[in-house]
Amino acid sequence: MSDRDAYVEKTKAKLDEWNAEIDKLQAQVKAAEAENKANFEEQLADFEEQLEEMRRQRDEAQAKMKEAQAASDAAWDDMRKGMENAWEDISSSFQKAWSRFQ
Numbered sequence: 741m742s743d744r745d746a747y748v749e750k751t752k753a754k755l756d757e758w759n760a761e762i763d764k765l766q767a768q769v770k771a772a773e774a775e776n777k778a779n780f781e782e783q784l785a786d787f788e789e790q791l792e793e794m795r796r797q798r799d800e801a802q803a804k805m806k807e808a809q810a811a812s813d814a815a816w817d818d819m820r821k822g823m824e825n826a827w828e829d830i831s832s833s834f835q836k837a838w839s840r841f842q
Contacts, residue, residue: 751805
């Protein structure tokens with residue numbers, strides 16, 4: 741398996757994990773809202789903001805993965821380090837947003 745293929749597989753797995761976390765949070769938001777809507781409205785706005793940030797990070801990671809998939813072997817060698825740095829930044833941002841829910 742090439743470095744690019746490994747990168748794409750790793751990214752796909754992480755995106756699947758993030759999608760599951762986003763789905764889980766959405767379910768928690770809906771359940772909490774149903775339990776106590778009046779007291780929850782302020783928290784709901786914060787949750788929605790964090791979910792939107794997580795979605796933006798996920799979408800950015802998907803775009804990077806697609807760039808990697810479309811790159812020629814020569815281009816992949818040139819862009820690999822930048823992709824790895826971008827992935828680390830995106831992953832860190834996603835984890836910070838996720839930690840606010842735990």
